Amino acid sequence: MDTAWFRHPRLGGLALGIAPQDSAAAAPWTRQREFASPRFENVWRDADAAVAEGRTNRSWTWGPGPWFDYKEFYHQSPNGLRQVQYFDKARMEINNPATTSGPLADVTNGLLPVELVSGRLKLGDGTGPDQNEQREPALLPVAGDPQSENLDAPTYASFRSVATSDNGYKDQNKVGQRVGATLGKDGAIGFRQDLAEQRGTDIAVYESVTGHNVPRVFNDFRNGGPIPAIAAFGLP
Structure with a gap:
């Protein structure tokens, strides 16, 4: 079958x-x-x-x-x-x-x-x-x-x-800071300094419509492809 x-x-x-x-x-x-x-x-x-x-x-x-x-x-x-x-x-x-x-x-x-x-x-x-x-x-x-x-x-x-x-959730603008936040299965937010020290984890963009901070590694990927990011991914 x-x-x-x-x-x-x-x-x-x-x-x-x-x-x-x-x-x-x-x-x-x-x-x-x-x-x-x-x-x-x-x-x-x-x-x-x-x-x-x-x-x-x-x-x-x-x-x-x-x-x-x-x-x-x-x-x-x-x-x-x-x-x-x-x-x-x-x-x-x-x-x-x-x-x-x-x-x-x-x-x-x-x-x-x-x-x-x-x-x-x-x-x-x-x-x-x-x-x-x-x-x-x-x-x-x-x-x-x-x-x-x-x-x-x-x-x-x-x-x-x-x-x-x-x-209605929106995060604060954290451009220039580094991402070290973690999320558990229960929704609890934590922090790991070793993650914040990884390459590309600096926040490059803040999207005011969604209230999301975008790390550089994701922003580079979104905008590095051959088709417009807004068409392929929408707002981050």
Whole structure:
């Protein structure tokens, strides 16, 4: 049997879909290693083809390639469905196939981390409950091994009190200072001087809209790629 994880707006978190092999042609995950749209592939190539081919030493923006695509409910999209594709590090979306404006031809990078941290599943552009389904924040490790092997790692839920979503949190401007803050799985903030002494941890930018301080290493990565940072990553 073929199995795949997918985001379903009526099921909690990620749901496991199982399809018999003889019906795999009709399953949404059967071509998960292929690009669901040439527009997705063009955006990926602009950012990550050079990484895949060894022509640059920068890290991935999206990842080595797509691993899953699906049609997800979205109120403003044709027939209420939008095309999405998931990568190791992000999700791409085409909300309206008829429009191709902007630096990424109207491919959006989405706010998947906001959904995972806040627990608020976006089903449209609106602010009402018909287009925002509130759930619990995701209890999945942000990075590293799976939860079963990574019991003490912070989850997306750990960031709810310090990540700007709907909580009104904004940090003070700390440009010029160094980052040594730590975050525990329980959301507790600590400090490690040895981390603050690492190269690239000096804060280079303060984003006043989100209230986030951006260390130099992340700011350099955001702005060092071949596509506009605001289009690929949004506001930090």
